[in-house]
Amino acid sequence: MPEGTADGIVIDKSSNTIHISRTYAAGVERAWWAWTDPKAIARWWGPQGWAATVYEMDVRPGGRWRFQIAPEDGSAAPVRSIATYKAVVAQAELRYDDEFADQAWQPDGTGTFPTAVTFVPAGTGCTVEVTAGFPDGRALQRAVELQMAEGYAEALDRLGDLLDAPHTGTPSPERETIMSDLRTVTSADGTAIAYQKTGSGPAIIVISNVAEDHTGVSGVAQALSGHFTVVSFDRRGRGASGDPQPYDPAREIDDIAALIDVAGGSAALTSGSGGCGLALDAASALGGKVTGLYLYEPPFIVDDSRAPAPADYLEHQEALIAAGKRSEAVEYFMTEMIGVPAEYIPAMKQDPSWDAMAKYAHTYAYDGRIMRGLQDGKPLPADRWSIEAPIAVAVGGNGEAFIRQAANALAALLPNATVLTLPDHDHSAFWMAPEPVAEQARAFLLG
Template identity: 80%
Template sequence: MSGDDTDGIVIDEPNKTIHIRRSYRAGVGRAWWAWTDAEAISRWWGPQGWMATVHEMDVRAGGRWRFQIAPADGSAAPVRSIATYTNVAAHAELAYDDEFADEAWQPDGTGTFPTTVGFTSTGTGCTVDIAATFPDQRALRRAVELRMAEGYAEALGRLAGLLDDMQTDHTVEPATEGATTMPALPTVTSADGTTITYEKTGSGPAIIVISNVAEDHTGVAGIATALSEDFTVINFDRRGRGASGDPQPYDPAREIDDIAALIDVAGGSAALTSGSGGCGLALDAAAALGGKVTGLYLYEPPFIVSDSRSPAPADYVEHQEALVAAGKRSEAVEYFMTTMIGVPAEYIPMMKQDPSWDEMAKYAHTYAYDGRILRGLQDGTPLPTDRWSIDAPIAVAVGGNGEPFIREAADALATILPSATVITLPDHDHSAFWMAPDAVARQARAFLLG
């Protein structure tokens, strides 16, 4: 702010920029959460008396944030905007190109306004600095006349109230009945500087729960809770999910670095567990990290090792990336469901009515992420014999009501990994890791501790 470190507004006419600064008692982690969580930002974004609705929030370079604000009393029409993120540096900076949109969510032609939001720690608190740049002096004057800077300042004031409530009560009052948003979770910095958010519960030997495609740590909260009776459980947001960072380009090897950092949090060693698609990452991490991994419990790895079912299309990853790049996130979910899961097309309209569909669409970019990890494991050919060398004991669990190709893959895995044992979870199917966490936890506990 031109050398001024005090809170307030500065109109920088020569550089066609408006600067707004606000200090908070809360730390950077909580301020970052409030700017990158759709439910959170909808509670404070916009000037006093206005309500915000978030229609899309994909916090990563190239991702979009679509929102509208409207006066609560209906005295004016809604204002719609599309912001495309150009830089996302977790807990440090958000940069996006903002433009107004019409009712069809198309840019209205008034121009693009590059905006940078910086986050700086100040010991126990933090400061947030906003710099909004305009294409010309005329656009800047119009923004000043429309009191855009004051609107920003009022919004940051509302944010102060939200963060102060968190400081006092340790939870945020629910925006809707029955919902509670918790404060920001602890974080660890991975080898490439990416912030990884995690939750640590329970006591005993350490175990890290690895979530599946298109879900953050809340998706595996059931198994994490069940395991916490006998383990110190670390449940985390994989990169690109939840509050963790997502630098580009994506590299599967960085996810192994994330797990290594979490093992350090656990004290230097931990078991790993995952269900379905996350099993590929668990195996890769165990092979790379050697003695730091004390054991694995894998529930129904979805490997396809023969022609017993259709393999993944050769261009699966590229097709998913193209859909997300085109903003077709719902179509990306549909492609995954019909092509990889085998859901009949006539069931899709009904599935789209469930709130979980929107959550999957939010994380649609992770289909390509996990697709990269699972390359060579779902193409209908034998498993590679040189990908994994693991000495730690491995349980490959198969539901008694599971599909035959899953058991075929489990047997194939045990053939190439001498430390692997195939075990059956009677009376359960592929969903057990999420829908029957107590039964899964009992079996994992018996294998890893017994």
């Protein structure tokens, strides 16, 4: 029979599990953030008097969470663990297999502990339930003797301090503002897609680039919000959105369709660089739901004006991710696709942005699937897109020649496409110069 305690701990010897639940005044959205943001979870994870350090947190099926907890007074040795995510349902459920690790981050052989965390709305708040499993009764008894359940309970109490006292417990005002504005919509396959809606006027959906969530395009989204109702979102596999496997580019089109419904049934689309391939695919598939497109510097390679993508680019990226070599995946993208000289890479790795890209390194393969056939140094496929909405293909006046060649090729292929130039800007303008980009988009889409 399960044994309960006053702390809400249930020890079930029949299933070799420890179950703990807590109800908080904060909503599911905020609780999810606290469990999936590495800076947030470091503030509460572990029992009272212990400090947590997060070394890796890749919240997606197959992704890892590496962390250490250590007593603040140095009274005991640090404890290291590796959790491998098995299921991620945004703002609903996390499942992971937990293992203790040695100093070299290798499993120490004590076993794997399956853990499930669920997030359930409770009025205006939420209930978080944790169920930790153990391989056998002996392992469960050892956990009881080590007071693992009490440690979990203390950690969930510390979580309450963070959730229920936002003005004193949030990692940064900026992050809290972003999180409080996020909503979710359910895509056709049941995946939760997190999005943010700002501004007023005709709807426009901003599609982010590879290896970034919706915050990566926050500048252009804000600049557009003066004339549009702007929807920016976490593409699947990024931020607070789900990432069921296997990945299928068609599901990203379903996500955009769901967001168009949120926006009122029709919307323009905009993106920069690699996101332009998805924007075109979505516009072609969704027909009249898309009112127009503004594409900034699609990086298509249509001739010999630059080297094409490696023939095995996608397979190589997928192999790197499967091997857990996320930093190497970023390096491969930078050197082989962007053309960054190898000698620049060590300095780039010292910048915090490198870790952010490594977090989303799996998306290089995702976008590689979308961009397949568009970066081979050959003419664009004549039968891939059929779009009646007006299309602006913008290039920077200081941009590379192959980008302009691609823009002209796209305009020759699609009768409603117009090539525009953004003077005095280069490929980075969609992110670094959002105001002139937004103005050009507004002028084209709204006349």
